[in-house]
Amino acid sequence: MRRDKPRTLADHLPLAFPAVMLVVFFVVPFGTMIAVSFFRRQQGGFYTVDFVLANYERFLTAFFGNVLGFSLLLAAAVAVCCVVLAFPFTYFLTCRARRVQVAWLIALLSVLSLSEVIIGFAWSTLLSRTAGISNLLVAVGLLDQPVALVPNFAAVMVGMVYQALPYTILVLYPALVRLDNSFVEAACTLGASPLRGFFTIVIPMLRNTIVATLIMVFVFALGAYLLPQILGRPQHWTLSVLITDQAIYQSNMPFAAAMAVFLVLISLALVGLTLLVGGRREATP
Amino acid sequence: MNKKSLQTGVSRRTVMAAGLAGAGVLAMPSVLRAQDRSLKVGVYGGYFQSSFDEHIFPEFTKATGIAVESVAEPTGEAWLVQLEQAARAGQAPADVSMMSQVAMLKGKSTDLWTPLDLARLPNSTNLIPHFVNKYDDGRVAGIGAVAWYITLVTNTDTYPQAPDSWAALWDPANADKLGLLALVSNSFLLEVTAKTFMGGTEALDTEEGILEAFDKLAEVKPNVRLWYRDEAQFEQALKSGEIPMGQYYHDVTGLAAADGHPVRSTFPKEGGILDSGCWALSRASDKTDEALVFIDYMSQPAIQATMSRKVGTAPTVKRELTDLTDEEFAGVSSEIEPIVPRYDLYGERSDWLNQKWTELIVG
Numbered sequence: 001m002r003r004d005k006p007r008t009l010a011d012h013l014p015l016a017f018p019a020v021m022l023v024v025f026f027v028v029p030f031g032t033m034i035a036v037s038f039f040r041r042q043q044g045g046f047y048t049v050d051f052v053l054a055n056y057e058r059f060l061t062a063f064f065g066n067v068l069g070f071s072l073l074l075a076a077a078v079a080v081c082c083v084v085l086a087f088p089f090t091y092f093l094t095c096r097a098r099r100v101q102v103a104w105l106i107a108l109l110s111v112l113s114l115s116e117v118i119i120g121f122a123w124s125t126l127l128s129r130t131a132g133i134s135n136l137l138v139a140v141g142l143l144d145q146p147v148a149l150v151p152n153f154a155a156v157m158v159g160m161v162y163q164a165l166p167y168t169i170l171v172l173y174p175a176l177v178r179l180d181n182s183f184v185e186a187a188c189t190l191g192a193s194p195l196r197g198f199f200t201i202v203i204p205m206l207r208n209t210i211v212a213t214l215i216m217v218f219v220f221a222l223g224a225y226l227l228p229q230i231l232g233r234p235q236h237w238t239l240s241v242l243i244t245d246q247a248i249y250q251s252n253m254p255f256a257a258a259m260a261v262f263l264v265l266i267s268l269a270l271v272g273l274t275l276l277v278g279g280r281r282e283a284t285p
Numbered sequence: 286m287n288k289k290s291l292q293t294g295v296s297r298r299t300v301m302a303a304g305l306a307g308a309g310v311l312a313m314p315s316v317l318r319a320q321d322r323s324l325k326v327g328v329y330g331g332y333f334q335s336s337f338d339e340h341i342f343p344e345f346t347k348a349t350g351i352a353v354e355s356v357a358e359p360t361g362e363a364w365l366v367q368l369e370q371a372a373r374a375g376q377a378p379a380d381v382s383m384m385s386q387v388a389m390l391k392g393k394s395t396d397l398w399t400p401l402d403l404a405r406l407p408n409s410t411n412l413i414p415h416f417v418n419k420y421d422d423g424r425v426a427g428i429g430a431v432a433w434y435i436t437l438v439t440n441t442d443t444y445p446q447a448p449d450s451w452a453a454l455w456d457p458a459n460a461d462k463l464g465l466l467a468l469v470s471n472s473f474l475l476e477v478t479a480k481t482f483m484g485g486t487e488a489l490d491t492e493e494g495i496l497e498a499f500d501k502l503a504e505v506k507p508n509v510r511l512w513y514r515d516e517a518q519f520e521q522a523l524k525s526g527e528i529p530m531g532q533y534y535h536d537v538t539g540l541a542a543a544d545g546h547p548v549r550s551t552f553p554k555e556g557g558i559l560d561s562g563c564w565a566l567s568r569a570s571d572k573t574d575e576a577l578v579f580i581d582y583m584s585q586p587a588i589q590a591t592m593s594r595k596v597g598t599a600p601t602v603k604r605e606l607t608d609l610t611d612e613e614f615a616g617v618s619s620e621i622e623p624i625v626p627r628y629d630l631y632g633e634r635s636d637w638l639n640q641k642w643t644e645l646i647v648g
Contacts, residue, residue: 043636046369046395063644121518130525148461148527151510234512234646242643248363249468249514250639251391 030264037257047254055258064239064259068266071238074228075221078160079214085161086168087210091202093169094177105173108166116163120230123159124150127231155231160224164217171216175209211278215271222267239263323352324575327364327382329562330357331517332537333596340595345582351575360471360516362388369397372569380570381579383430383562387470389418390632392565393426399566400424405577408584411602418563427563428580429601431592434535434557434623435466435473441547443529451481451553453530459508464519464531467512469642470635472532473558473626478502480555480624489627495634499641512646523548532558536597539616552619559623561601593617 006012040050058064093104114122126132129148137143149155179202187197203210225240239259247256326342328334334357342353356379358364365388371378384392392398403409403425409417416429437448443462454463454477466472478498479488488494510528513519520537522528524546535557538550564583566576582588586606592598593609599618600607630638 041636042394043633058640063648067647128522128525128527130527148510229514230518235648237647242647245468245639245643248366249470250635251362251366251369252636252639253366 033257034261036253037261039254039257041252041254046251055254056262058255059258059262064242067237067239067242068263070236071222071240071263072266072270074156074160074236074238075218075224077157078164078221079217081157081161082164082168082217083172083210083214086165086172086213087203088198090169090172090176091198094173094179095181101177105170108169111162111166116224116226119159119163120227123155123162124230127155127158150231151233151236153232153236156228156236159227159231160221163224163227164220167220168213168217171213172209175206179205208278211274215274219267219271222263322350322575323354324381324572324579325354325356325377325379326579327356327358327379329360329383332540336596340591341583341588344588344591345579349578349582351578353579356382358382362391362470364388365391365397368392368567369395372397372567375569377567377569379567380572381564381566381576384427384565385471385562386418386560386626386628387631389427389563389565390628391635393420394632397565397568398426399568399570399573399576400426401428401566401577401580406581406584408581411584411586411589411606413601413603416561416563416601418565427565428584430562430564430583431596431598432559432561432601432618433598434552434559434618435532436535436538436550436557437553438523438531438533438538438548438550440523440526440529441549443526447549447551448530449551449554451477451555453553454505454508454532456508459530461508461510462528462530463505463509464511464513464522464528464533465505465509466532467514467646469638470631473560473624474502474505474532475499475630475638476624476626477532477555477558486624486627489630495630495638495641499645503645506646509646536617539597552621554621556621556623557619559599559625 006015036047037055038051038053039047039055040052041047041055093101096104127134127148127150129146132146132149134143134146134149138146183201183205184194184197187201188194192200222238223240224238225244228236228238229241240263243256243259243263246252246259326337328337334355338355342355346352358379362385364382365384367378368382369392389398400420403417406428409428412429416432417425418427418429420426437451437453439447453459454465465474469475475489475495475498476486478501479486479494482501483494483498489498511519511522511531516534516537519528519531519533520541523531523533523538524541526547533550535550535552538548541548542550564576564580566573566580570576584602586600586602587608589600589602590607590609590613593600593607593613593616597617600609604614
């Protein structure tokens with residue numbers, strides 16, 4: 001296939017459409033948010049157009065630092081959990097017959113159709129004292145009386161990993177399904193165990209895919225605000241929960257915008273750092 | 286190719302012609318007159334909205350000929366933010382809305398509410414005076430729609446004996462058993478603390494008093510299992526006994542009990558929290574006439590009594606004007622002097638209170 005350089009307006013058009021969409025639906029709203037984050041908050045009212053740094057000042061405290069730190073840690077933990085679970089699963093899935101693969105992928109897609117609200121309430125019921133799985137443990141004699149397994153950090157993790165796992169598998173699947181199995185076969189022929197083959201051949205070959213997936217799940221999990229509320233205690237609330245509180249319940253748009261801008265910048269910086277470290281390692285084999 | 290585009294051209298023209306004809310029909314005076322007398326009314330979505338749609342709005346339309354389109358509003362101040370943003374663009378997602386007192390206060394600071402002419406609201410004389418909500422300069426911003434109580438609620442299976450004081454929230458025996466509202470401006474727990482332990486809500490006049498109340502309130506934290514924003518989340522847990530105690534709305538709890546759920550609502554000896562909603566008209570609405578007819582209609586003692594019976598709210602008109610029996614009145618209210626929220630604080634000190642509150646429950 002030969003590709004000519006785009007010359008006429010018609011050649012540029014296919015690119016212009018997504019570019020316009022990106023500007024209208026991403027750049028403009030994000031710009032508005034940055035602008036609002038500098039507006040002056042009117043206590044008990046709304047805001048006036050201005051240029052003040054007070055909203056950022058209010059954010060720069062130990063309290064919000066802790067909440068931000070927790071949000072980042074939570075997102076990172078979810079990303080690692082998801083990839084650790086999804087990678088072997090997807091690898092073994094790609095070794096199965098085509099029909100089995102399709103069935104699994106459809107099942108995973110159907111999980112994606114569940115909203116965050118449904119996932120949250122379903123898990124809070126499953127982990128509850130009155131109707132949850134601890135009743136089953138009592139029935140088989142493993143527990144004396146049913147206990148509440150919610151709200152706590154583990155419940156938040158379970159809910160968020162459950163929500164992000166199908167995405168993780170669907171992102172990993174194309175790379176793994178294209179993987180040339182003859183490398184692993186060659187390693188096994190030379191005497192490596194299948195496990196060793198997996199760790200020394202498959203994982204290094206797909207390092208870029210794994211890093212990209214980690215970043216995707218991290219960013220996805222960073223925006224979570226419903227599951228930490230339903231399944232966690234207040235100390236497990238993410239920055240997104242506090243942003244929602246400010247925007248919706250306190251009508252403090254400037255402060256909410258400042259927090260959101262901060263969150264975006266921090267996550268962009270972390271993603272950039274990850275790519276930088278990954279790139280450098282690649283340059284020095 | 287040519288043929289295809291010709292075809293779409295024709296069909297588009299047909300559609301346009303049909304559209305024009307339709308617009309013409311709509312523009313005909315007879316149709317317009319019927320369309321003209323309508324009003325979009327915002328009420329809290331869910332149970333509240335369906336009760337109004339079933340019992341209140343059809344009667345209003347029958348009596349006045351004004352059609353009501355109810356709009357589901359979210360709780361909290363989310364609706365206020367939407368109304369304000371829309372009004373800035375000259376739009377009114379609802380003409381009249383039921384607004385909480387804190388939202389009324391914030392809306393007043395930006396002149397969001399169209400001042401109402403009391404002369405055109407003859408039934409407003411029926412109201413208990415403090416339910417006429419005014420701007421600082423005396424203009425009327427809103428008229429009391431309904432009042433409701435937030436009380437101490439318990440699961441009757443877990444607590445055979447009803448608690449009689451808000452102090453039960455602090456009882457170490459209730460560790461990890463409470464569900465409380467998650468926001469300072471809708472839980473009114475500072476007022477509850479002040480009334481229960483500090484002699485009254487006047488204790489919150491000073492910053493020291495407020496900080497003292499926060500300290501006392503911090504002792505409640507180990508007992509709280511759920512700080513809820515979403516009412517359904519707590520209601521379900523209360524019914525099942527998962528979270529057997531907390532603060533909740535007296536009206537909804539009563540209905541759940543009537544449906545056979547093992548729950549009860551108790552007015553503690555310090556009083557229930559009395560909150561209320563006002564009818565307020567967005568400045569972006571051009572339906573002032575219809576809105577005044579609506580608000581006046583809702584201020585009739587008979588309609589207020591109907592709302593008490595069907596929706597479970599307490600009347601905003603003087604009790605003696607209604608035909609509510611003692612039993613019916615006790616179902617929606619109490620003789621115990623209520624805890625009245627310090628709404629003034631949520632205007633002057635809202636950001637400071639919010640910050641302290643968030644640090645209290647998250648930290």
